[in-house]
Amino acid sequence: MVSPKYHIFVCTSCRVNGQQKGFCFSKDAVDIVGKFMEEIDSRDLSSEVMVTNTGCFGICNKGPIIVIYPEGTWYGNVTPDDVEEIVESHIENGNAVERLVI
Amino acid sequence: MVSPKYHIFVCTSCRVNGQQKGFCFSKDAVDIVGKFMEEIDSRDLSSEVMVTNTGCFGICNKGPIIVIYPEGTWYGNVTPDDVEEIVESHIENGNAVERLVI
Numbered sequence: 445m446v447s448p449k450y451h452i453f454v455c456t457s458c459r460v461n462g463q464q465k466g467f468c469f470s471k472d473a474v475d476i477v478g479k480f481m482e483e484i485d486s487r488d489l490s491s492e493v494m495v496t497n498t499g500c501f502g503i504c505n506k507g508p509i510i511v512i513y514p515e516g517t518w519y520g521n522v523t524p525d526d527v528e529e530i531v532e533s534h535i536e537n538g539n540a541v542e543r544l545v546i
Numbered sequence: 547m548v549s550p551k552y553h554i555f556v557c558t559s560c561r562v563n564g565q566q567k568g569f570c571f572s573k574d575a576v577d578i579v580g581k582f583m584e585e586i587d588s589r590d591l592s593s594e595v596m597v598t599n600t601g602c603f604g605i606c607n608k609g610p611i612i613v614i615y616p617e618g619t620w621y622g623n624v625t626p627d628d629v630e631e632i633v634e635s636h637i638e639n640g641n642a643v644e645r646l647v648i
Contacts, residue, residue, distance in 0.1 A: 445605070445620035445622075445648050447613070447618025447619075447620065448618075451613075451615070451618070453555070453598070453600070456560070456562050456601075458558070458560030458561075458562075458599060458600070458601060459560075460558050460560075460576045460579060460599055474562045477562060494603075494604075496555070496600050496601060496602075496603060497560060497562055497600065497601040498555070498560070498598050498599065498600045498601070499558075499560060499598055499599040499600070500598075501596075501598060502596075503547070511549070511553075513553070513615035513616055513618070514615055514616045514617075514618055515616075516549025516550075516553070516615065516616055517549075518547035518549065520547075546547050
């Protein structure tokens with residue numbers, strides 16, 4: 445497997461027992477995943493960007509949490525409305541969105 | 547947030563609708579998460595290694611899937627019995643376990 449150029453991990457508060465609750469989930473994290481997928485598709489970035497939902501990153505009070513590798517950039521308090529800026533700035537132009545970095 | 551030195555992502559087939567089924571889940575992925583946590587704890591690596599469960603990576607036929615960043619190493623067909631070797635070889639000594647790399 446060749447790793448994607450950018451791998452975006454979005455906490456949706458997935459628990460290994462199948463429960464779906466938690467802070468990120470309650471704050472529109474599923475919509476954030478969907479918005480990333482839309483933006484990536486419409487900008488034709490699917491061949492180099494992957495989006496994966498995750499369980500808890502352990503800093504719920506700063507959620508919703510997103511982590512982008514390989515850089516290891518952590519974003520907090522993300523809303524669906526922030527997704528377009530993250531894709532344009534970070535993914536397309538290589539500049540982290542500093543106001544959301546935690 | 548300073549990213550951990552190693553971030554281990556384990557597919558447990560988490561779905562954003564809360565369902566918990568899928569190939570990795572059915573093949574002991576939750577036990578793999580638990581085994582990583584045990585190994586990391588017993589080797590006193592908690593300050594530099596994070597383990598996060600995820601949803602599907604899209605290559606279920608090679609599951610259970612594990613991805614380790616920042617290197618972006620993909621492992622497939624992982625079993626709980628492989629975890630000790632991955633931690634010792636990859637995490638402690640920086641050498642990927644080639645027989646499991648996909």
